Structures are given as C-alpha cells and as structure tokens.
Amino acid sequence: xxxxxxxxRSKQDRKAFVEFPFQIYRFDRNWVPPLNMEQxxxxxxxxxxxxxxxxxxxxxxxxxxKLVGRISAQVDKLHVERHDNTGFFGxxxxxxxxxxxxxxxxxxxEWLRERKVDKIRGPFSLNIxxxxxxxxxxxxYPPMILMTHNPPYYNDHVKRAGFGQVKDxxxxxxxxxxxxxxxxxPIAQKVMDYPGLVLRSFDMKNIDRExxxxxxxxxxxxxxxxxxxxxxxxxxxxxxxxxxxxxxPEAAIIAEVNGDPxxxxxxxxxxxxxxxxxxxxxxxxxxxKVLWRTKVKNPKTVRLVAMGxxxxxxxxxxxxxxxxxxxxxxxxxxxxxxxxxxxxWTLEDNKKVNQxxxxxxxxxxxxxxxxxxxx
Numbered sequence: 001x002x003x004x005x006x007x008x009r010s011k012q013d014r015k016a017f018v019e020f021p022f023q024i025y026r027f028d029r030n031w032v033p034p035l036n037m038e039q040x041x042x043x044x045x046x047x048x049x050x051x052x053x054x055x056x057x058x059x060x061x062x063x064x065x066k067l068v069g070r071i072s073a074q075v076d077k078l079h080v081e082r083h084d085n086t087g088f089f090g091x092x093x094x095x096x097x098x099x100x101x102x103x104x105x106x107x108x109x110e111w112l113r114e115r116k117v118d119k120i121r122g123p124f125s126l127n128i129x130x131x132x133x134x135x136x137x138x139x140x141y142p143p144m145i146l147m148t149h150n151p152p153y154y155n156d157h158v159k160r161a162g163f164g165q166v167k168d169x170x171x172x173x174x175x176x177x178x179x180x181x182x183x184x185x186p187i188a189q190k191v192m193d194y195p196g197l198v199l200r201s202f203d204m205k206n207i208d209r210e211x212x213x214x215x216x217x218x219x220x221x222x223x224x225x226x227x228x229x230x231x232x233x234x235x236x237x238x239x240x241x242x243x244x245x246x247x248x249p250e251a252a253i254i255a256e257v258n259g260d261p262x263x264x265x266x267x268x269x270x271x272x273x274x275x276x277x278x279x280x281x282x283x284x285x286x287x288x289k290v291l292w293r294t295k296v297k298n299p300k301t302v303r304l305v306a307m308g309x310x311x312x313x314x315x316x317x318x319x320x321x322x323x324x325x326x327x328x329x330x331x332x333x334x335x336x337x338x339x340x341x342x343x344x345w346t347l348e349d350n351k352k353v354n355q356x357x358x359x360x361x362x363x364x365x366x367x368x369x370x371x372x373x374x375x
Contacts, residue, residue, distance in 0.1 A: 001063050003103040008058035014043055017058055020070050021093050024151065030142040031149050032272040042126060049234035050126045053077045055115075058091065059107045061100050069094030069101070073108035075115050076127045078229050086372075087112035090125035092134075092150075094157065101157035113375050121166060121372040123148075128227045129235075132345070133169050133368025134158065141366065144303040144342045145271050147171065148368065155369065163371035167226060168348040172362035174304075174341040176334050180327055181361055187320045188327035194318060196258040199328050202249040202266070211240040213254055213261045214306075221263075221308030226347055246271060250332055251302060253325055255309075262318065263309040265325040267333060267341070270301040302338040304329065326360045 008017050018039045025031035043058060045051040054076045061069035072091040079086065089108045094100050112120050125131040131148050134155050143149040191197065202210045215236045222228050231239070252266035309321050333341060343362050346353050 001099070003068070003099050004062045005103055005107045006060050006062065008043075008060060013060060014040065014058075016060060016067055017043065017070050017091075020060075020067055023067070024093050024095070025149075028149075028151070030140065032142055042130070048126075049232060049238050050076075050130075052232065052234055054126060056126060057111050059104065061094065061104050063097075063100065068097065069104050071104040071108050072125065073111040073120075074124075074126055075112065075117060076229065078232075079127065079227075080117075082229065083227070084119070085117050086119040086121050087115065087117040088124045088127065089120055089122035090131070092123050092154065092157075094154075096151070096153045096157075098157070098160055102161055105158070105161040105163075109373075109375055117375060119372055119374050120163075121370060123370075127229055129229055129231065133370050136168075136367050136369045138171070138366030143272060144171070144301065145268050146303070146305070147342075147345070147366075158371045161373070163373040165369055166372040167370045169345040169368040169370065170348060170354065170364045171345050171366035171368065172343040172357050173365035174343055174357075174360070174362045176302075176330060176338050176341050178361060180330055181359065184323055184327055184360060188324040191318055191320045191324035192328075194257075197262075197318070198256045199253050199325065200256065202247065202252040202254065204244070204247070204249050207244055207247075208237075208240050210252075210254065211236050211243065214239075214264050214266070217261060217264045217308050217310055218306065220310055225350065248336065250336055251329065251338075253328060253332075255321055255325060257313070257318065261310070262313045263307070263321050263325060265304070265307040265329050267302045267304045267329060269299045269338075270303055270342075271299070273299040273301050298337050300337070300339045302333055302341050304341055304343045322356055323360070326356070330360075 006013070008014055018036055022033065041048055045056070054074055056072055056074035058072045059070065060067060070091060070093050071089055073087060073089055075087045089105070092104070094104060109120055123132070123134060131146065133148060135148060135150050136155055139152060192199070215231050219230045246268060248269055253264065254261055255263035307322060307325060313321055343357055345368060346357065
C-alpha cells in the first residue's frame with residue numbers, strides 16, 4: 001500500500017499531528033500523554049521562542065486514508081553557527097511498517113536537502129534543549145517530566161533508514177530514601193563551611209532574576225558539551241513563566257560565594273506522575289486534578305534537570321561544590337517527601353559528571369540514543 005506524505009497546514013492537520021501518539025501507545029501502560037497545550041505550543045511558530053532561530057516543517061503519513069505516522073524536520077541556526085551544517089528530525093511516531101518509516105524519513109531528508117544541510121540528526125523536538133533521543137532500554141519505566149518514551153521498534157526504523165548511532169544519553173535512577181554515601185559527607189561539609197558560601201533556595205518573588213542566573217551559568221558551564229546550544233533571552237523568558245507554575249523553590253539551589261552566583265542545581269516535581277490519566281487535557285477538570293495532586297497529595301518522584309558550576313570555581317578550594325549541592329539537594333528532596341529521583345540526562349562520554357553521579361549512588365536505568373545520517 002502506497003504511503004502519502006502531507007505537510008501540516010491546517011488546524012485539523014495540527015490536531016491530527018498532536019493526537020496521533022494515542023494511536024501508538026493506547027496499550028502501553030508506561031506512556032504518559034504529554035499535555036496537548038504544550039505540544040501545540042511547540043508547533044506554534046508565531047509564539048514559541050525557538051522559531052526566532054529555527055525553521056521547521058511537520059509531516060503526516062497516510063496509508064489508504066488512515067493516519068499512520070508523523071515527523072518533523074528542522075534547522076536550528078544557532079547549531080549551524082556553533083557546530084556544523086546539520087539539520088534535525090523530531091516528533092517521530094509511526095506504526096511498525098518499514099514503508100511508512102522510510103517515507104517519513106525521506107520527507108524530512110528532502111526538506112533538509114532543500115536547505116543545503118549536510119547531515120540529519122535526531123530525534124530532537126525541537127532541539128537538544130527540548131526532547132531528545134530514542135529510548136533504547138528501560139522501557140518498563142514511565143518517562144519522567146520532559147523526557148521521551150517510545151516503542152523499541154523505532155530504533156529499527158531509524159537504522160533501516162540508514163542512520164547510525166552518534167551519541168547516547170543516560171538517565172540515572174536515584175533512591176532518595178537511602179542514606180547519603182559516607183565518603184561524600186566530609187567533602188560536602190568542607191565546602192559548606194567555606195566562608196562566604198551560601199546554598200540558597202530559589203526566590204520565587206524574583207523568578208526572572210533567578211532564571212537569568214540559570215541562563216548565565218548554563219551558557220558558561222555547558223559550553224563545551226557535545227551539541228551545546230545557548231539559551232536565548234526569549235527562551236529564558238518563557239522558562240521563567242513555566243517555572244512559576246511547577247517549580248518547588250526548596251528543590252532548586254543557587255550556590256553563591258560572597259553574593260557571586262557560582263552554581264545551580266534544580267529539580268522539577270515529576271508532573272508525569274500526576275497527569276498520566278488526563279489524556280493530555282487540562283480542561284475542564286484536568287487542571288484541578290493537577291493542582292490537587294501536586295499541591296496537596298504531592299508527587300513522590302522528582303527529576304534533577306540541571307547542575308552546573310562556573311568555570312572559575314572548578315579546581316579551586318570549592319572544587320567539591322557539585323558534591324555539596326548533591327548532598328544538599330538530597331536532604332531537601334527527602335525532607336519534601338520525595339522518594340525516587342531521576343538525574344539527567346547526561347552525555348555518555350561526560351566522564352566527570354557521570355563519575356560524580358555514581359559516587360553519589362546513582363545508577364543508569366535508561367539510555368536514549370541520538371542518530372545521524374549524511375545527506
């Protein structure tokens with residue numbers, strides 16, 4: 001049966017694009033439907049800040065009039081300027097049919113060739129700072145907030161389309177109820193006793209300032225990481241608006257030395273724990289359920305999204321600052337009633353960060369894979 005590929009153009013097309021995953025995962029008890037409003041936001045080129053430096057096309061696949069798949073193709077100008085002439089694919093979902101998968105990847109590749117890029121890489125939705133990678137192990141766990149989930153056969157699809165592995169991303173399981181490693185405590189205490197050092201909570205009354213600090217540290221501390229893309233001012237503004245709704249300020253740390261921001265460590269409550277049965281819909285009753293489950297009942301799982309230390313404080317007397325922040329965030333999340341945490345993702349070859357997580361008792365429990373193909 002022939003596969004027909006159509007670009008997303010109408011309101012009905014966007015609705016079909018957003019709702020198609022329900023067809024794929026209707027029998028997968030670990031899948032967590034993302035909120036529809038978030039998915040529509042990612043597709044909105046007039047409002048989402050990524051489109052200030054990116055261009056995307058979205059495709060639907062039909063077979064005998066039935067919707068059977070979707071994919072995006074995108075070019076991020078910041079990536080091209082900083083790294084190489086590579087485009088991305090993302091939002092991939094498809095039935096297990098090689099004809100469908102090859103047609104979808106072909107559509108994305110042709111769109112990128114028209115824009116004169118040399119390679120296609122992904123999945124990224126929309127770039128490496130958003131949803132990244134195909135899950136290659138750990139399918140028996142539901143995804144944490146802002147992490148992906150997919151059937152195992154997606155990895156076969158992408159390889160059959162001629163892609164090869166380019167990078168693995170690790171997600172780490174962390175048992176908050178366990179005691180801290182004994183070896184970590186004196187290291188952390190020595191740092192915490194340093195004159196002028198303060199590990200403080202986020203100040204939600206000054207959230208814009210706090211997120212600006214996050215941007216500054218992220219854009220410095222992550223700059224040498226594979227695929228790094230800076231957070232723009234518009235993206236930070238959106239992040240500030242989003243964090244107002246979900247951030248627990250006691251689970252977010254800014255380290256300061258005599259008032260100078262030195263590091264960040266922040267967690268997000270795992271909203272996926274409380275939205276799984278909402279089918280992506282906040283209205284009419286979903287919002288009340290989310291508020292009740294997060295503010296009254298409280299999630300038991302949390303994701304450590306980012307931890308970074310500014311370069312000038314690395315290798316100094318504060319070289320153990322990351323360990324101190326790990327210890328502090330462990331104590332905070334335990335006090336707040338969280339039981340299990342996910343750390344990451346981290347790059348497979350970021351040995352220093354990965355060794356630090358292992359030192360604190362974390363264990364890799366999921367691997368996400370990024371693929372690439374020359375055009």
